Amino acid sequence: xxxxxARILLECLMxxxxxxxxxxxGGTVLNVYDELFGCKEIRHIMPRHExxxxxAADGYARATGKVGVAIATSGPGATNTVTGIATAYMDxxxxxxxxxxxxxxxxxxxxxxxxxxxxxxxxxTKHNFLVKDVNDIAPIIKKAxxxxxxxxxxxxxxxxxxxxxxxxxxxxxxxxxxxxxxKPTTGGHPxxxxxxxxxxxxxxxxxxxxxxxxxxxxxxxxLTALSRLLSIPVTTTLMGLGAFPGDDVNSLxxxxxxxxxCANMAMTHSDLIVAVGARFDDRVTGKVDTxxxxxxxxxxxxxxxxIRKNVRVDLPxxxxxxxxxxxxxxxxxxxxxxxxxxxxxxxPWHEQIAGWKEKHPVSFTRSSAVIxxxxxxxxxxxxxxxxxxVSTDVGQHQMWTAQxxxxxxxxxxxxxxxxxxxxxxxxxxxxxxxxxxxxxxIAICGDGGIQMNIQEMATLVQNRLPVxxxxxxxNFLGMVRQWQEMFFDKRYSQSCLELPIDYIKLADAYxxxxxxxxxxxxxxxxxxxxFAEPGPVIMEFRVAREEKVLPMVPSGASxxxxxxxx
Amino acid sequence: xxxxxxxxVENEFGVVSRVASLFSSRGFxxxxxxxxxxxxxxxxxxxxxxxxDESVLEQITKQLxxxxxxxxxxxxxxxxxxxxxxxxxxxxxxxxxxxEVLRIVDIFRAKIxxxxxxxxxxxxTGNPNKIDAIIELxxxxxxxxxxxxxxxxxxxxxxxxxG
Numbered sequence: 203x204x205x206x207x208a209r210i211l212l213e214c215l216m217x218x219x220x221x222x223x224x225x226x227x228g229g230t231v232l233n234v235y236d237e238l239f240g241c242k243e244i245r246h247i248m249p250r251h252e253x254x255x256x257x258a259a260d261g262y263a264r265a266t267g268k269v270g271v272a273i274a275t276s277g278p279g280a281t282n283t284v285t286g287i288a289t290a291y292m293d294x295x296x297x298x299x300x301x302x303x304x305x306x307x308x309x310x311x312x313x314x315x316x317x318x319x320x321x322x323x324x325x326x327t328k329h330n331f332l333v334k335d336v337n338d339i340a341p342i343i344k345k346a347x348x349x350x351x352x353x354x355x356x357x358x359x360x361x362x363x364x365x366x367x368x369x370x371x372x373x374x375x376x377x378x379x380x381x382x383x384x385k386p387t388t389g390g391h392p393x394x395x396x397x398x399x400x401x402x403x404x405x406x407x408x409x410x411x412x413x414x415x416x417x418x419x420x421x422x423x424x425l426t427a428l429s430r431l432l433s434i435p436v437t438t439t440l441m442g443l444g445a446f447p448g449d450d451v452n453s454l455x456x457x458x459x460x461x462x463x464c465a466n467m468a469m470t471h472s473d474l475i476v477a478v479g480a481r482f483d484d485r486v487t488g489k490v491d492t493x494x495x496x497x498x499x500x501x502x503x504x505x506x507x508x509i510r511k512n513v514r515v516d517l518p519x520x521x522x523x524x525x526x527x528x529x530x531x532x533x534x535x536x537x538x539x540x541x542x543x544x545x546x547x548x549x550p551w552h553e554q555i556a557g558w559k560e561k562h563p564v565s566f567t568r569s570s571a572v573i574x575x576x577x578x579x580x581x582x583x584x585x586x587x588x589x590x591x592v593s594t595d596v597g598q599h600q601m602w603t604a605q606x607x608x609x610x611x612x613x614x615x616x617x618x619x620x621x622x623x624x625x626x627x628x629x630x631x632x633x634x635x636x637x638x639x640x641x642x643x644i645a646i647c648g649d650g651g652i653q654m655n656i657q658e659m660a661t662l663v664q665n666r667l668p669v670x671x672x673x674x675x676x677n678f679l680g681m682v683r684q685w686q687e688m689f690f691d692k693r694y695s696q697s698c699l700e701l702p703i704d705y706i707k708l709a710d711a712y713x714x715x716x717x718x719x720x721x722x723x724x725x726x727x728x729x730x731x732x733f734a735e736p737g738p739v740i741m742e743f744r745v746a747r748e749e750k751v752l753p754m755v756p757s758g759a760s761x762x763x764x765x766x767x768x
Numbered sequence: 769x770x771x772x773x774x775x776x777v778e779n780e781f782g783v784v785s786r787v788a789s790l791f792s793s794r795g796f797x798x799x800x801x802x803x804x805x806x807x808x809x810x811x812x813x814x815x816x817x818x819x820x821d822e823s824v825l826e827q828i829t830k831q832l833x834x835x836x837x838x839x840x841x842x843x844x845x846x847x848x849x850x851x852x853x854x855x856x857x858x859x860x861x862x863x864x865x866x867x868e869v870l871r872i873v874d875i876f877r878a879k880i881x882x883x884x885x886x887x888x889x890x891x892x893t894g895n896p897n898k899i900d901a902i903i904e905l906x907x908x909x910x911x912x913x914x915x916x917x918x919x920x921x922x923x924x925x926x927x928x929x930x931g
Contacts, residue, residue: 320782324786324789329837375809381836427886505834506834
């Protein structure tokens with residue numbers, strides 16, 4: 203049966219198992235929207251801004267592990283998605299973005315609402331396509347999903363001109379994808395894996411340094427198993443939080459710029475670092491020249507370009523981290539006698555770590571006069587569901603969430619780690635809530651970031667998505683202020699958000715509920731009220747204005763040169 | 769250090785700009801960049817001359833391999849390739865210098881492809897060093913226009929790129 207291109211697109215999405223899309227209509231995607239009208243198989247959620255729609259698709263993908271899908275029209279609709287695409291690209295999130303395009307005959311004519319979105323997104327997508335023929339839609343969509351979810355995942359954009367949506371052809375969805383130029387290596391090389399296990403069993407001060415790759419490949423159980431088998435301490439990056447239980451005895455917490463003292467000291471004194479799905483970001487290594495000076499480094503990553511990009515590596519293993527960890531566990535289990543002996547041999551190392559933990563735990567000074575932001579995060583953890591999904595914006599509240607929420611399961615923290623996108627928290631939570639209507643979803647935002655996509659309150663209310671929005675309000679762009687205080691002589695240039703916003707009225711205007719706490723004694727009540735509310739909620743906490751995120755490795759310093767209090 | 773890299777790519781829309789923008793977005797230098805279809809259906813070959821140290825080269829080859837449309841990357845830094853370049857050179861040739869130009873053309877086994885009473889246009893091929901050399905010799909006589917293709921490279925021996 204012949205179908206038009208727009209219909210074929212929807213059929214392709216259904217074949218890929220897509221049940222939810224986040225999209226915004228406009229001139230060049232009207233044919234797609236006409237086909238969506240009355241479509242029961244695909245739930246369409248319309249954000250109030252394409253950037254938010256793309257973040258929502260991203261949040262959906264992070265929370266579920268499936269490919270997130272966003273739709274936008276040409277021109278401004280397409281350019282609005284760029285921040286969302288770049289955010290997903292930096293964190294390797296599988297996503298397919300469909301943009302409308304002016305008719306092929308007008309491409310290059312500076313037509314109304316025309317933009318070269320394929321050119322614009324070339325450097326922030328894993329791959330992108332311009333569809334020039336209706337017969338290419340099905341194979342290209344098939345390829346787009348395949349590329350997005352395999353190897354190192356990432357966003358793929360498909361630009362679909364209006365005339366291609368209108369043209370008709372037979373619908374035939376390819377069974378499989380054959381790309382002679384794209385064959386990611388997923389199986390770790392057995393000899394390299396054997397070498398890794400020997401290096402591990404020969405080490406005295408090992409640390410596993412774990413990144414978002416472990417979550418992306420669903421390898422959290424394997425990671426936990428390997429750590430427990432040999433009693434290896436584990437530290438995670440911001441993106442790796444939740445890959446290893448934060449309350450486990452072997453957990454060192456997060457490392458890096460705002461990482462735990464024990465984690466950074468363990469890295470500095472370690473003799474073997476096993477990097478798993480992590481990329482030695484500058485926020486993690488501090489000064490590269492002095493990073494882990496005594497350690498041999500094993501680097502496991504599906505993306506060969508990540509290996510040896512920033513630091514020297516003694517043993518590279520290219521492959522899916524889940525496959526590699528599984529192979530390592532098998533290898534360790536075979537050497538049965540050694541395991542217990544090895545665990546025992548690590549006693550001095552664990553003692554040293556315990557000493558660091560005790561000396562400088564991740565903590566804050568309590569107050570009964572002003573609300574400490576860290577206290578709010580601790581209370582949120584205490585009162586929230588065990589499987590709650592938490593999203594954040596970027597800045598101080600993000601770091602406090604990372605330090606004090608103690609994530610225990612994968613895909614429970616949604617945060618923009620690589621790009622550091624303000625405005626990500628609310629729409630990402632929206633996407634996660636759409637995927638899991640029954641789970642508690644909390645968006646922890648600063649008073650700066652919340653304003654960047656506040657319009658999505660409307661989407662939450664309209665679609666009955668009961669996201670619990672937490673605003674850590676210090677009337678500042680907190681992290682900017684912190685840097686200005688520490689490194690710019692307290693010249694608070696443009697970091698003060700002096701205008702007080704009435705968040706109760708704001709929530710009310712959108713048809714939601716709002717609660718405010720300005721004293722420590724009110725914190726628990728507000729959280730309980732917020733969590734009890736069936737719909738979307740804003741919980742505002744007016745916190746200590748001068749509180750800083752500590753400890754901190756100043757930019758360009760070595761990991762062990764931490765400012766513990768300032 | 770100078771490197772010559774051949775990149776076999778799917779002949780898809782925008783592939784040249786993908787490869788080129790990979791260099792520019794990462795701050796890698798390109799000395800020359802030349803691409804054209806091959807005998808194989810749907811595959812084009814891009815030859816890039818670049819420079820940098822070993823770690824830069826490793827990143828370049830890895831990043832090229834990462835592009836979805838790239839079928840194969842061949843690095844000829846080990847001298848396993850034969851390099852050729854073509855140049856078209858328009859040179860002033862009047863009175864006594866006409867003979868001098870002809871002598872140089874003869875020595876370099878180049879060809880005169882256009883003649884006027886005041887000029888010769890020369891076609892020269894060879895490895896890039898040879899092209900440099902003929903240009904240096906012609907320059908004092910008055911080079912009016914110069915077009916170089918940039919280097920192309922093919923591996924030595926009986927094997928093709930696909931093995």
